[in-house]
Amino acid sequence: AQRVTQPEKLLSVFKGAPVELKCNYSYSGSPELFWYVQYSRQRLQLLLRHISRESIKGFTADLNKGETSFHLKKPFAQEEDSAMYYCALSTLYSSASKIIFGSGTRLSIRP
């Protein structure tokens, strides 16, 4: 069964400290992994996807198929990074894909 697990409900770090939001997934096929972010009073939006292999707002995430993980990292946290982060999984190149979301991690950056 497809499943996404985010073990931390809340992560609080100081500004300038490194950030790592954990995500593990369960899927028998070839997954496409995403990180979505929801800032206060804004809609859910895509932050990054693993196939793009790009850094967005200083965040990166590497797909580790051996550990079935897709952790989100940023070397130096900024106050504007405070938000709700959701890891998500989708079937790859499917004609009718659906996204399976984790339960989310609230990231709080302390000044």
Next chain:
Amino acid sequence: DAGVTQSPTHLIKTRGQQVTLRCSPKSGHDTVSWYQQALGQGPQFIFQYYEEEERQRGNFPDRFSGHQFPNYSSELNVNALLLGDSALYLCASSSLAGVTDTQYFGPGTRLTVL
């Protein structure tokens, strides 16, 4: 482009009633997916519509049904409302023309069932 729009913003219903939520996709998108987000949880996939047909469905009862119109807009209908149906309902649109489809989310409709 206003992006994905949803109406209404908020809705209050009582148990047993029926509700219809509406979604207009982002310009150029032909696929609409619906999600239910309970308080403190991530969004849960309800179903997806493409070419006016339900293409895939999550683990939701038949009380949840939908429709897609020729202009790609969509409705989500929920019959015989239960207290547990109280949630934020999100609509997301995408285009299946590309190899991978990025889903763009609307602001959601907050449904409260009393």
